Amino acid sequence: MITMDDIVREGNPILEEVAKEVALPATEQDSATLHEMLEFLKNSQDQEIAEKYQLRPGVGIAAPQIGLSKRMIAIHFEDFDGNFYSDGLFNPRIVSHSVEKTFLSSGEGCLSVDREIQGYVPRYARITVKAINLAGEPIKLRLRGYAAVVLQHEIDHLNGLMFYDYINENNPFLKPDNAKPCDVD
Incomplete structure (x- = not known):
């Protein structure tokens, strides 16, 4: 079982590396690891289990x-549309993205970051993602809003990027050009 003790924290060089492609079909070990990552997210959102094992809630996690x-990434969440x-x-x-941008008005957090970092993180409002799922099937996801933000955050981890790399250093709450928040009606 993955716990917070297994989560690599910011400053670790692996979080700044571009992760390696996974040979497919995935090995039993890679599949088992990805299942464990998904299980961690489910556990982190279960109040009883999270309290027992002191897990911070997460909606996504990347292998780095x-x-x-x-x-490899795992996701487990409900978007604002249910x-x-x-x-x-x-x-x-x-594989494709919108010109329009979006952001979470509350900012983003990360299991690998133990401090609160405030500011808007500009993201594409809509993206299309291709991947191989846990069942070994090729999938194509067309995502918008919160779901697009979550996937971009996790895929960034695979490219050695952290969410705060996108925050405007001089004005953290400067609304990104051509953007509207995805979490406010």
Whole structure:
């Protein structure tokens, strides 16, 4: 079982590396690791389990965050429209994106960052992602709003980027050009 003790924190060089492609079909070990990553997210959102094991709630996790330089992410969340996403993805990549941007008005957080970092993180408002899911099937996800933000955050981990790399240093709450918040009606 993955716990917070297994989560790599900011400053660790693996979080700044571009992760390696996963050879497909995935090995039993890679599949088992991705299942564990998804299980961590489910556990982190279960109040009883989270309290017992002192887990911070997460909606996504990338393999570099548990010390593995592999292009694997797990997601487990419901977007603001009630759509539910729960899967593990091998070699996810953004194949197209909108010109329009979005951001979370409350900012973003990260399991690998133990401090609060305030500011707007500009993201594409809509993206299309291709990947191989946990069942070994090729999938194509068309995402917008919060779901697009979550996937971009996790895919950034595979490219050695942290969410705060996008925050305007001089004016953290400067509204990004051509953007509107995805979490406010």
